[in-house]
Amino acid sequence: MIDLYQINPGLWVILAGLVCALMPANSLRKVLAIAAPVFAAVMIFNIYDNTEVLAGQFEIGGVTLTTLRIDNLSVVWGYLFCLAGLINAIYALHEKSWITDSSALVYTGAAIAGVLAGDMLTLFLFWELTAISSVFLVWQGGQHAYAAGVRYLVIQVLSGVLLLAGAVIYAGSKGGDFTFGYIGLDAPGAWLLLIAMGIKAGFPMLHMWMQDAYPKASITGTVILASFTTKFAIYALARAFPGTDLLIWIGCAMTMFPVFFAVIENDLRRVLSFSLNNQLGFMVAGIGIGTTMAMNGVVGQVFVHVIFKGLLFMSIGAVMYRTGTAKASELGGLFRSMPYTTVLCLIGAGSIAAFPMLAAFVTKSMILTAALEEHLWIPFAMMLFASAGVMEHSGIKVPHFTFFAHDSGRRVKEAPWNMLVAMSLAAVLCIVLAWPWGGYQLLYSIMPYETDYSPYTWDHVVFQLQLLFAAIFAFTLLKRYKFYPAERRAEIVDADILYRxxxxxxxxxxxxxxxxxxxxxxxxxxxxxxxxxxxxxxxxxxxxxxxxxxxxxxxxxxxxxxxxxxxxxxxxxxx
Known part of the structure; x- marks a missing residue:
């Protein structure tokens, strides 16, 4: 008899995705799309008992595989990906595409199974499956997305090949042991593993696949894509390379360079893609610092980031669904006809900017505090500049040019009810998880290490408000005297110019x-x-x-x- 608790919960979601491909009835697919991640979360809850769980072990070709490992680190990503899968499924209820339903479930399941994998061969299997399943979400964006999807697939598969090569070299030095744990840069094959993870995490010069593929995917596809791939890579880095000094500088560079591109970009989904890269930089830098404070900050930032970044992508997706465009130059004045979407987008914008009582305020500050505790003054200053930049391009630019600014004259319907439900769920979580009276303690309770950090100190609140209002003042001043870059009907390319x-x-x-x-x-x-x-x-x-x-x-x-x-x-x- 099969023991269900020996099976990686992500496999159930993958199976649901395969079944979805055979279901002709749209309503049945939607029920399965919602039920599968919920079932996976229940299985994780039943399996994990606050101690490390190793299961699903078997030997093949002389190599022992551990297909299920749940500990204090992987369990957070497991729950998070289940939550993201649920919200994404609700957001996509209006879409009648079996390809999207099936691909999204397989993609979600592969991400869940990957972070719960205990060895590098199992990790590689799901690493590649996330690439293969997610490319269909890009191609669902239409004929213009085909080339971007091919480029996306090539880069993602290359990442997997490097991961496998590094894993084989590393395991060879360990007597054939493929256990996935701390590796460090001094180990054989470590650089190949770091580059493989860096591609998926969007390291500088390896990041351009995000800004290339995400904005060309379907409306729901972009939301789904933003949830898993990069956060899967952050988990792998947190598992294999905590405390690696090089990651501090890579992360700080990641936080800064997207700011300049996001300011001049016209496509708001590309703006959010650059912003995604910026936020990943804080996580990578925190992994590089590697202290318990920093790692807790990374875990917390990953958790809330999936929620508020998804909320921003969902709000712009709702606008695109009603207007047919996500270009800043063609939008504006939509608060009149889409008031609910406007409010929800503002909550997402305030969350990513780390306004007090909104999501990132209680997590990003942990990474910055860890940098100060380790006397990393230059990285701290770089991340501080990037924090102001986030406020400018995601906190102000996205909602301003979408719902306010000049009136585009568009009078459209409010977003469909299911989109509003998904966005509302994300918005509520952005508030609850940062609530000063018990909310943020709930978030801190799932972090891998004990913490007594309190974000709501007088100094922190005042300093953060000063930073945010300084960014608002700078934006207003630049707009008033027409120094702010005008929205141009053009696609900005960065490092992808090398191949495009x-x-x-x-x-x-x-x-x-x-x-x-x-x-x-x-x-x-x-x-x-x-x-x-x-x-x-x-x-x-x-x-x-x-x-x-x-x-x-x-x-x-x-x-x-x-x-x-x-x-x-x-x-x-x-x-």
Whole structure:
């Protein structure tokens, strides 16, 4: 008899996704899409008893696999991904696409199963499954999304190949032990593992797949994509490389450079994609610091980030669903016809900006405090600048140009009821998890380490308000004197110019050179063959030079000579 508690809960969600692909009835698919992540959360709750659980172990090819491990770190991601799967399913209730329903469930299940994996081979399996299942969400964005989806898939599969190569090298140095735990940069294969995780986490110069693919996905697809892949990578980094100093500087760079791109970007889904990269930087920097305060901050920031970033993507998705566009230059004045979406978006904007009594206020400050405790003054200053930048592009720009600013003249319906329910659920969580009277303690209770940190001190509240209002003042001043970059109907490219522009140009040039070279070679081969043929014909044909110049009977002599040679070889071979 099969013990259900030995099975990774993510596998049930993957199975539900496969069943969804065979269901013709849309209503049944929607019921399954909501029920599957809830069932997975119940299974995690029943399996985990506040001590590390190792299960689903079996041996294959001399390698022991641990397909289920739930401890104080992985359990947080497990619950979070189940919650995200539920909210995403509610948000997508209006969409009648079996591809989206099936892909979303497989993707969600792969992410849950991946963070609950106990060995690197199982991790690799679900690492690649998240890539393969999620690319369909990009392609659902329409014909214009096909090329972006192909680029996305190539980059994600490359990440998996590097992960597998690093895992094999690392396990080889450990006598074939593929257990996934702390690795550190000094271990064999560690750099390959770090790069593989860095691709999914959006390290600088490895990040461009997010801004390339996410805005081109379907409306619901973008919301789903923003929930899992990058946070899966953050979990892997937190498991394998805590306390790695290099990650402090990588994370700080990640927090800063997206600010400049987000300011000039017109597509608001791309703005949020740059903002996503910015927020991931705080998490990566916290992992690099590696103290208990920092790691608690990382876990908390990951948890609330999935919620408030999802809320922002959902609100812009609702606007796009009603207006057909997410361009800042084509929006504005929508607070008149979409008041509920406006309020919910403002809650998400305040949460990502870390306003007091909203989500990130109680988590991001833990990472900043950890940097101060370790006397990391430069990283602290970099993250402080990035925090002000977040307020500018996600806290102000997104809601301002969408719902206020100039009136675009659009008068549309409010978002569908299911979108409002999903956004409301996320908004309530943004408030409850930061509530000063017991709410944030609920969030702190699921963190991996004990903490007595209190975010609601007078100094912290006043300092944060000063930072936020300074950012608001700077935005107002720049807009008033027309120094703020105007919205342009253009797509801003950053590091992806290396393959989308330069790489494409090199490929086109190489194809043209090869085509010309092939034509020349074909012509040269034809001329050479023709020339040799003519020379042979001129020499040996009945009308050729040898026939004219040679005396009569020469051909008979040559034939006889050849026959003699054949007889001699036959005799020698037979003796």
């Amino acid at each position: 522009r330069v790489g494409k140009s090199i490929a086109i040039w190489g194809d043209a050179v090869w085509t010309r070279l092939s034509v020349r070679m074909k012509s040269l081969r034809a001329k050479t063959a023709g020339h040799i043929g003519r020379r042979l014909y001129h020499a040996f044909s009945p009308a050729g030079a040898l026939s004219h110049a040679a005396p009569s009977g020469l051909s008979s002599v040559l034939i006889a000579a050849v026959l003699i040679l054949v007889l001699i070889f036959a005799y020698v071979a037979g003796t």
